[in-house]
Structures are given as C-alpha cells and as structure tokens.
Amino acid sequence: MKRSDRLYALIQILKDGRLHRAEDMARDLGVSIRTIYRDMDTLAASGVPVEGERGVGYSARAAITLPPLNLTENELEALHLGLAAVGNAVDGDMRAAAESLSAKIDAVLPEDRHGAPKSFGFAVYPFADAAQGFRYLAPIRAAIRNRQKLRLGMQDGSACDVRPLKLDYWGRVWTCLVWNETTDQFETLRADQIETLAILPGLFVDEPGKRLEDYQLALTGG
Known part of the structure; x- marks a missing residue:
C-alpha cells in the first residue's frame, strides 16, 4: 500500500x-x-x-473532510498559486490556514517519484520563495509545446541555453527537465531558482541523445 x-x-x-x-x-x-x-x-x-x-x-476529533480528489498538474499549479498568495497575506489567521493546508497536501502526495526531494514544500520554504517559480511556468510550458530554446539565468549567477523537455512536480517545487546546450547534458532545473528567462529565436528539432525519450531510456537502463 x-x-x-x-x-x-x-x-x-x-x-x-x-x-x-x-x-x-x-x-x-x-x-x-x-x-x-x-x-x-x-x-x-x-x-x-x-x-x-x-x-x-x-x-x-471531528473535522471537515473532503472526498479523495485526482488533480492534474495544472490544477496543482493553480492550487499552490492561490496558497502562495494567501500565504503572503498580512492576516495571521489566513497565513496559518494556508500553511496548514499546504502541510495536509504534503502528507498525502505520492513519495515514489524517482527520489523526489523530501523537504520541498510551502511548509518548509517561505511562501515568497516557493512562489518564485510559478512566474515562469507558463512560458516554459509554451516553449516545450512550441520547441523553443530558452536562455535561463539562475540564482547562483550561472546562465545556460536549454531545450526544455518536460515540466514535473515534486511536492510544491516545479522542475524542468532540459537538454543543457551549455554543459551538453540532461539537467533538472528548479523553476524557483530561475532569475531570468528569454526565448531564443528559432526552433529546435529532435536529435538522438537529446530527446525526452533518450533521458527516460537512460533512467531505465535501456
């Protein structure tokens, strides 16, 4: 179970x-x-x-309960955007409620996500820090769909040109699997650590060794 x-x-x-x-x-x-x-x-x-x-x-003790829900990643994104907004509220009671709700979501999320980090979450990270990543989810998603390369500036001062391949959700932190053309390898980047994002001209095409299926095959030893 x-x-x-x-x-x-x-x-x-x-x-x-x-x-x-x-x-x-x-x-x-x-x-x-x-x-x-x-x-x-x-x-x-x-x-x-x-x-x-x-x-x-x-x-x-008696408490309000809800039936089980199956949420899409977009629905989770919307939920946590709302929690991030409420979590930054001045009202102490509402902030506490947002933190409590986030912790409840933490408790029931799957933990078998190929070694997903255990400590990520609004219950651990300040709301403002966790919400940082949400602002780039829409352009990243569009770039994946349209096969557009991105130039990313990261919080550590580094910069890279990438082919975005897949957005993933690891318990309140969103990540993007990319082919990093700067380091010439697959990398998983945390969306909340992206400082700047620019869409580069031109589209990328599938190349052996740089595709999502190549990454997945490497994970399974194929």
Missing part, C-alpha cells in the same frame, strides 16, 4: 472518534507499529486533529 493510501486509510479509521490502538491499526494495514507511530506524527503535523499517545491509542 502506498503511503498516501495508508494515511487516507488511517483517517478513515480514526474519524469515528473512538480510541484505536497502534497495534490494531498496524495489523489491519499490514505494517509495523513503528510505521503507525510515524504516520500519526505526520497526520498531526499536517493539521489532522489526531489525539493520543504511543502505548495508549489514537483518535481524531
């Missing part, structure tokens, strides 16, 4: 408001008691109203 599915199953168990022992939940879900302890800590940190302690049991 995926971690996100297990966390959701635990919420379903706990929402009856009764006390549930970690041993029983571990047996029902086929995991260790230590895993249940970690999951309880994750749920509590994410704002789920879990009460209890190790060796005694856990329960959940």
Whole structure:
C-alpha cells in the first residue's frame, strides 16, 4: 500500500472518534507499529486533529473532510498559486490556514517519484520563495509545446541555453527537465531558482541523445 493510501486509510479509521490502538491499526494495514507511530506524527503535523499517545491509542476529533480528489498538474499549479498568495497575506489567521493546508497536501502526495526531494514544500520554504517559480511556468510550458530554446539565468549567477523537455512536480517545487546546450547534458532545473528567462529565436528539432525519450531510456537502463 502506498503511503498516501495508508494515511487516507488511517483517517478513515480514526474519524469515528473512538480510541484505536497502534497495534490494531498496524495489523489491519499490514505494517509495523513503528510505521503507525510515524504516520500519526505526520497526520498531526499536517493539521489532522489526531489525539493520543504511543502505548495508549489514537483518535481524531471531528473535522471537515473532503472526498479523495485526482488533480492534474495544472490544477496543482493553480492550487499552490492561490496558497502562495494567501500565504503572503498580512492576516495571521489566513497565513496559518494556508500553511496548514499546504502541510495536509504534503502528507498525502505520492513519495515514489524517482527520489523526489523530501523537504520541498510551502511548509518548509517561505511562501515568497516557493512562489518564485510559478512566474515562469507558463512560458516554459509554451516553449516545450512550441520547441523553443530558452536562455535561463539562475540564482547562483550561472546562465545556460536549454531545450526544455518536460515540466514535473515534486511536492510544491516545479522542475524542468532540459537538454543543457551549455554543459551538453540532461539537467533538472528548479523553476524557483530561475532569475531570468528569454526565448531564443528559432526552433529546435529532435536529435538522438537529446530527446525526452533518450533521458527516460537512460533512467531505465535501456
């Protein structure tokens, strides 16, 4: 069972408001008691109203729940743009609500994304820093679709000419897989670390060794 599915199953168990022992939940879900302890800590940190302690049991206070949702990457982008805007609000209660909601999303996102960074997220990074990457998503997406080369200036002062191949989402941080013509290799660049973006004239065409499928074949050892 995926971690996100297990966390959701635990919420379903706990929402009856009764006390549930970690041993029983571990047996029902086929995991260790230590895993249940970690999951309880994750749920509590994410704002789920879990009460209890190790060796005694856990329960959940009444809270508003939503049915499971399947979101596209564009919908996730829109959601986090909104959270970034609210997170920069002066109103302390609204900022706290945005941080809590972000943490809840963190808790149920898939974690099997080829070693995706564990620490990315609005719950860790300031909202302004995380929102930095959103401003370039639209032109990057258009460049991928239109096969346009980009010149990127990065926060570390470096610059590169790239062929953008794929946008990906790694738990609140968006990245772009590129063929970097400056270093002559595939690279994954974080969108929030891009300082400047310029569209270069002319279009690129597929060349063996520089295509998305070449990168994917290399990952699988093909």
